[in-house]
Amino acid sequence: MNGKATTTRTRLDRGRSALGPALELVHTGRAPTRAVLTSELGVTRATAGAVAAELEALGLIQVDSRPAAAGSQGRPSHRLAVNDSGPVALAAQVHADGFRAALVGLGGEIVATDPGCVTVSADPAQVLGAVVDAGAALLKGSGRRCVGAGLAVPSAVAEPEGTALNPLHLAWPAGSPVREIFAERVRAAGITGPAFTGNDVNLAALAEHRHGAGRGAKDLLCVATGHRGVGGALVLDGRLHSGSSGLALEVGHLTVNPDGRPCYCGSRGCLDVEADPLAFLTAAGRDPGPEVSLLEQSRALLRHEYADAPVRRAAEELVDRLGLGLAGLVNILNPDRIILGGLHKALLEADPDRLRAVVADRSLWGRSGGVPILACSLDHNSLVGAAELAWQPVLDDPLGALSHQV
Template identity: 80%
Template sequence: MRPERGRSALGPALELVHTGRAPTRAVLTAELGVTRATAGAVAAELAALGLITVDSRPAAAPGHQGRPSHGLSVNPDGPVVLAAQVHADGFRAALVGLGGHIVATAPGCMTVPADPAHVLAAVVEEGAELLRATGRTCVGAGLAVPSAVAEPDGEALNPLHLAWPAGAPVRRIFHECLTGSGIEFAAAPRAFTGNDVNLAALAEHRHGAGRGSAHLLCVATGHRGVGGALVLDGRLHTGSAGLALEVGHLTVNPDEGLPCHCGGRGCLDVETDPLALLTAAGRAPGPEVSLLQQARELVRDEYADPAVAAAVALVVDRLGLGLAGLVNILNPDRIILGGLHQVLLAAAPERLRAVVADRSLWGRSGGVPVLECTLDHNSLVGAAELAWQPVLDDPLGVLEG
């Protein structure tokens, strides 16, 4: 029979390996505050579950004195979760392992219909095909959507850039698609759903540019619109009903701003997204590729064009105003930018940081770092984090029942 203390340490130990904070058994022992024997037993149990690997022949680091410690890493051939993201230009499905590692991915381009069941059925079908092709064991599924997601029912309250009705019960629909798909889950299938930028922030905090931050603010453009998220001490701040940090509807251009889908004018959502940049540069968006890709390519390939440079400066200034307001309210210790915003930061870093510093109370004295997101498909990785969380909380309970 397993010692109760050892069992209770399985989840915390797995999370430490999952996030890269325990690369060796010695570090795991120190982080858990247990004996070396207990840490060894915990690591062996996680390895027996197929979740991590333990280096059986550790090598001493150069200059290291004493017995070398066994290395710990997530099992590259272990179970996966099905992660999916729906956006204005279609969807993407992926299989994601522990450590945020994307094992396989498949994009699906389609006009997203008004009935979310149609696109979610396609998402699950793509995921099922990936599972058949890879032969992996699936332990759960997570979905990222471009909308605030109300808790506890998982309703997409404001899918402004999709044709979905407000309040669409996407979590229930996603779960129904999964249960009817024929996918064999390691445990009873559980469906998780969250806002795409919230999930991007969670992924970046655990595996990317936000690691080590205690008060992380993420602001990002998707294919359309702008979203924000706040991670406090490792947990998403979602508010009382999952609706916090709708930063896209901060007003940054009240006098001459564009009308916003929310009914306001000059919101961050319509003043700093890909369409705003293309419009400011005098470029008509084309149908061939997504607006996000067109805007990225415009900055990458045509920044020397004075019209493009002026458009970048205009959008950067408005983005900086919005970030400064958020700094005044939230006092983060780090800001990370995703989507088009990280491209704008790379193109005009001094200008953006100067606007934030000049217009925020704490910008000059606190020097809040403004960084680019670093993960590819971070909303997908974040959706996977939702699906992995029950395993991180209780590995034995989920995988062995």
Template identity: 85%
Template sequence: MNGNGAPPRAGDANSGSAASARTRLERGRGALGPALELVHTGRAPTRAVLTAELGVTRATAGAVAAELEALGLIRVDSRPGAGGAQGRPSHRLAIDENGPVALAAQVHPDGFRAALVGLGGRIVATAPGKLTVSEDPAQVLGAVVGAGAGLLAETGRRCIGAGLAVPSAVAEPDGTALNPLHLAWPAGSPVRAIFERCVKDAGIDGPALAGNDVNLAALAEHRHGAGRGAQHLLCVATGHRGVGGALVLDGRLHSGSSGLALEVGHLTVNPEGRACHCGGRGCLDVEADPLAFLTAAGRTPGPEVSLLQQARDLLRDGYGEPPVRAAAEELIDRLGLGLAGLVNILNPDRIILGGLHRELLYADPERLRAVVADRSLWGRSGGVPILPCTLDHNSLVGAAELAWQPVLDDPLGTLGTAA
């Protein structure tokens, strides 16, 4: 009998099966974003793991995976993969290598670069870096967006949006570069609005967002690199000039009330030290960046390559020379003092270091860890793991994460109904 008490009609069983499938899909659509983020961050390599992580039935997880595959975001490999529940084989889940990309742009004192970045933090293509940065933000951002548009034209990839990394605190909600100290840009430059206009003028669809370069590096490392799995992740890094920091709490950047948190470069680590651009003296920004290292080692920077690359090369090739080793030890001690103060305040469960700081950690890991342990309250009770960043171009990958976030939040709403 059917629901009206009448005998069942031919086709009712098929109708009920279709309705059941629709119900599973509707139930699963709310899980599309969480499911995509699990695959994006490498935490759901199979459909069985996806089922367990989402807390849904196998049928619902299958419907969710099929929907994401239809959107061109992931691939579902039906060949047996890792063991599923109760030993059953499960389908593999992977990012669709031919799927859409985000345009990522980075500006720093020694140049700028554009890239296309897919899901999973994979860099698909990069444009050659430029070594000159104009005093006009609109000119620079127009050039870097133009380079990105060229990559899109060459590859024919669909673009879901654009993200920009800049060496400045980016104040919210207006998206202004509050203190681009190492660029010749005016303080308060409306970088997000300029970037949005450049992206629109280039005919690129999707949102255009901007953030601080070290914040974005930390976000990328937390999702795809050395910070994966940390709950309270502190990232400290040298850019091409200066020192920046970022904190990721439970997967989200801690940016403060208006985007200005964790300006760690302006911690004083040497009260009698170098004058800082901020008006202070002995800040980490000028005591532990590439220029500080080159100066301490008695080297005059050249114009051929970036300061960061010159410092890296000197540390790698000249560490056996007494002046270079002494300069490295001086920077390690300054950096350690800064990290110890941050450990006392923030109590992170992991610290990751980028830029020149990563190379200093490689050069003498025991010295740096000893300084942090000796000067921090919590370091003495067991220490905080200090690890090198592992991603190449992590600020670019992080800039792409800004653009990918709306898709991760709502795949259907941003990309449309799957075919």
């Protein structure tokens, strides 16, 4: 091979190796222009242009070469954005009060969603079959290409087996092979691409780190309570910290009230039963109704009746318990940002000063400067996170992942 051919091959190889990092930069909003992409990748303008053109040819991004607005200085740089009519991932979420399916494009954009049902059977195969059927209907209606599927469940998911170790709030058998069942249902529905499963709060944290309130954090702690129970997740240097077998950050079983309610884990006074929607409704003296989920009932109570003394006292009680748990986590993990989801987000918004004061008073690092505590900012962040699992092979190798599905 002559020198010119070798140089061309080297450039092609270098360009292909940059496709994944370039797509991730556009996907997470960190490269809005070709000039920024060039700088972030550390390549020449020609290479960055070739990479952007290849991603556009794959149908993943859009390159806008229209001139910059009048009055701008210097040579305008091409604008980059995800292709809003490109491929999608099928995302599914199961929780105590129902399930939901969605189609999610690059950039974490929810393209379509189906709210599913409001009751969840004790048979995981039946539930996962129904949620995949709902997703398949969305795909058929959209006419979009699917890169894969991701599932979020309210349970620790043991690795490498993909089993739901403790689906306490679903009445599913412990150790249910949810990843295997989900993958079988995805294949049976004729949906292309690999299938993945993860814990719902882990996936919410991943989505928030890439697209929401956690963007830019180095060590991000996420704590959330959805429909039942409390979960936590940690993102370190852009990657989920799931421990040696996927079971890290089971923060719901931190004891915050030693004389409190019995927990499903066998202990007493865990965050899981002391700081979730049921605990809040009980503390406020309200009997949960069947009309809407416990989470929606709790949010409505905070939104419309926070001025009532029993509701305010219940909120303060939960804020203090949550703050105690967060302080312990800050002492152990030393995160540079905390984000809160579900009912915890609503509690933070109702009384941010009280929660931050409890954390600062009870944590070593809080006293020395404080840790930013923010509300999660994405709607359906667990769904978006489930889609991130399906998008990851494409982010790693766009050309390889998409060519394998042709």
